[in-house]
Amino acid sequence: MTPPNLLKMLPPALMVLVALLFGSSAYAQTSLLQNAPGRSVLSLNGRWNYIIDPYENGFYDYRREAFDQSKSGKGGYYDNQKPSSTQESELIEYDFDQSAGMQIPGDWNSQDPKLLYYEGTIWYKKSFNLKPQAGKRYFIYFGAINYESHIYLNGKKLGMHKGGFTPIQYDITSQLSATGDNFVVVKADNTRRPEEVPTINTDWWNYGGITRDVFVAETPATFINDYKVQLAKDAPGTLAGFVQLSGEGKANQSVTLNIAEAGIKQTMKTDAEGRATFSIPAKKLKMWSPQSPKLYAVSLSSGGDAVQDKIGFRTIQTKGQDILLNGKSIYMRGISMHDENPLIPGRARNEGDLRMLLTWAKELGCNYVRLAHYPHNETMLKLADEMGLLVWAEVPVYWTIAWTNPATYQNAEAQLSDLISMGKNRASVVVWSVGNETPLGDPRLAFMTNLVKKARSLDDTRLIAAALELHRTPDNVVHVDDQLGEFLDLTSFNEYAGWYWGGKPSEITKYTFDIKYNKPVVVSEFGGDALAGYHGDAETRWSEEYQEALYQSQIKMLSTIKGLRGMTPWILADFRATRRQHPVYQNGFNRKGLISSTGTKKKAYYVLQEYYRQMTQKYDGK
CATH class of the missing domain: 3.20.20.80 (Glycosidases)
Structure with a gap:
């Protein structure tokens, strides 16, 4: 272990390196889809069943060891377990389907009077029907969960995330049920801790739960994962940015940027990492401003994928x-x-x-x-x-x-x-x-x-x-x-x-x-x-x-x-x-x-x- 007194002497840049060397899975998620809500999505908003779990019985056994870290990976609430017809005497001490419901997106504090000041763990469960199609990728996306979340699909852990206000995304293509019958379980914990961001002391309400939209986004096998289309720094006559493809076929692919209203159309090739950069003359663009918030329809396409966005252009x-x-x-x-x-x-x-x-x-x-x-x-x-x-x-x-x-x-x-x-x-x-x-x-x-x-x-x-x-x-x-x-x-x-x-x-x-x-x-x-x-x-x-x-x-x-x-x-x-x-x-x-x-x-x-x-x-x- 790194001695605490030595750790305090390290600059933050080295702190990050130390954290990586000593291991951290807090951010083990796929890179975020740009403009994810604009994709073809299956909304998971609506009623979710929930279980209040102040002792975290659904996460730890009586020895305070996490179920999802055990050899079997079984035993937690994320299993969504039901007694089988041949084992009706089996002891199961929870039942999502018989539990109360809550509207998502929405914090728990305002939806149940006994949860007004609650800080701790609540489990959520939602069943949904989605049969994976060949040649498609699927990503589950949470706009925000406050604060620490553990997310499971069909009983398998997708990952853990810390941060109550930023999106969370996981590739679930291989975890979806072939029959189309799926369930997602979320452990949300809004406990304040001094080492977190924000820290233990704030001047706003610590709303817990799944507070923003939840959906599953569908993409082709090779898809546009990220892009930036903005004016270059200090250069109002130049449109600059990049397009990033993901997937096995991302290298040496054609990517087209089209802003029809502005007469801009450019096709580029991606490099070995699936990235295409551009710098295009754009002297006829009307500038965005509070007095005139002009937005252009921007289209990006590559192979079988296409993304639409509305983007304004200005310099600051x-x-x-x-x-x-x-x-x-x-x-x-x-x-x-x-x-x-x-x-x-x-x-x-x-x-x-x-x-x-x-x-x-x-x-x-x-x-x-x-x-x-x-x-x-x-x-x-x-x-x-x-x-x-x-x-x-x-x-x-x-x-x-x-x-x-x-x-x-x-x-x-x-x-x-x-x-x-x-x-x-x-x-x-x-x-x-x-x-x-x-x-x-x-x-x-x-x-x-x-x-x-x-x-x-x-x-x-x-x-x-x-x-x-x-x-x-x-x-x-x-x-x-x-x-x-x-x-x-x-x-x-x-x-x-x-x-x-x-x-x-x-x-x-x-x-x-x-x-x-x-x-x-x-x-x-x-x-x-x-x-x-x-x-x-x-x-x-x-x-x-x-x-x-x-x-x-x-x-x-x-x-x-x-x-x-x-x-x-x-x-x-x-x-x-x-x-x-x-x-x-x-x-x-x-x-x-x-x-x-x-x-x-x-x-x-x-x-x-x-x-x-x-x-x-x-x-x-x-």
């Missing part, structure tokens, strides 16, 4: 303290949001829930949203493309992570890689964020800078950011000099003057900012709580008037920052948070939303809306 870069979208300076009028629609209990579950959130953002005057603090549903990114909203997409490297643990870094990097894979063809995504409010220190800096390097290696066409740390001095100066800022494209930070520090809202305009970096400033959070319908004066905490005054003073204070080029106040709508326990004003909700948990717009909403109207006139001439 920084120059000094400006953010340039398609070469023009912009102001990012934003709002933060969680993957939660307050009008329904639990996680957002479908396109309607997500579209409502983005519609609220548009009504507020936003051209930009921060999808905090973890990867959101892939559908959200497509809707942002369609509706014309820039996106900050983030991984849950949140607060105090186990900076020196190799497996923790491997986990964070895997989630970042999957996020970038999922969003790299979405014009709306302009920022990859590697973390939020992480405390200063050398191990943290090494961890975070390695994530930055990883993000740049995967995608050089977008901006890299994080919510940085700041500190105040007695002379009422807020200093932003976090060393991580040197490696990022934006200077972003969270500040809560008027709520957690700085006195009353009327007193915070005395603060000034000393910002070390000559980069665009995008304030990633500010705000304060207000219970909708509770009224007082501007100094009555929790009242709508207090929040209104706070926003007025915040805008006045932040407007003194020379390089201010955007903001995403916290937050669009009230959201559930176990930490928020005041029985009158919070009652299990973070009340910093500009919209209440019943959809009511608070007074501060209109303050920000008016400010964004002014910024629209200044930057867009409207």
Whole structure:
């Protein structure tokens, strides 16, 4: 074993190597299908039977040894065992088919009152009919399972995955029943642990279960597994990217890219690894922007496979303290949001829930949203493309992570890689964020800078950011000099003057900012709580008037920052948070939303809306 004290001295890049050398099966899954929901799919959404298993009886025997690691691999709930007609006296202490049902996608907390605060293991089972066809491949795909999942098909383990917000995929071609009768069993465990990502301490509800779509995707034997079709970095006249085939016949194959509306058609040959790269003149493309979210029908084909996507094209870069979208300076009028629609209990579950959130953002005057603090549903990114909203997409490297643990870094990097894979063809995504409010220190800096390097290696066409740390001095100066800022494209930070520090809202305009970096400033959070319908004066905490005054003073204070080029106040709508326990004003909700948990717009909403109207006139001439 590697000595713990030596392990703490290793940089994160070496931590990953050590983790691989000592073995880890946490990410043993096939590479994710690009645009998987756009394939020919068999939906497994709907009613799944479930068993609550706080002692993990379905996974371990009484000696605490995992059934799926035994010689027989039998004995766990994943067997979906039934008494045979000749062995009716056989002892079986579970029965999925007689157990309760739950709707998937959907968290368990909101579907069963006794599971509201439950953290632990729940087993899910779904039967489905799919008879495999010759010459086809089949992949089971889960949009997200929180947090650690073990997935079994017809009693055989497919794999284990950690991460509550990124897709999970396995090739099940050889495991499907020849008769077409199949069942899938999932062990989902949302237990919080200090070495995980996110860590044990968060400020959102720890929704457990299968929270996003489940389906089986069908492809030909040789198929288009991945692709990137975007404008080249700093080159609006060039379309660049790649197409990756998978399968035994992937080498030396013809691949055709066709964007009929733009008059672009190019055929390429794959190399020995099944990869074809391209760089094509594309001077006639109409640029995507929030004012004109133009999407093109893009077709990719090779042999018997064809993939359709809707893709927008734009450039994003920084120059000094400006953010340039398609070469023009912009102001990012934003709002933060969680993957939660307050009008329904639990996680957002479908396109309607997500579209409502983005519609609220548009009504507020936003051209930009921060999808905090973890990867959101892939559908959200497509809707942002369609509706014309820039996106900050983030991984849950949140607060105090186990900076020196190799497996923790491997986990964070895997989630970042999957996020970038999922969003790299979405014009709306302009920022990859590697973390939020992480405390200063050398191990943290090494961890975070390695994530930055990883993000740049995967995608050089977008901006890299994080919510940085700041500190105040007695002379009422807020200093932003976090060393991580040197490696990022934006200077972003969270500040809560008027709520957690700085006195009353009327007193915070005395603060000034000393910002070390000559980069665009995008304030990633500010705000304060207000219970909708509770009224007082501007100094009555929790009242709508207090929040209104706070926003007025915040805008006045932040407007003194020379390089201010955007903001995403916290937050669009009230959201559930176990930490928020005041029985009158919070009652299990973070009340910093500009919209209440019943959809009511608070007074501060209109303050920000008016400010964004002014910024629209200044930057867009409207």
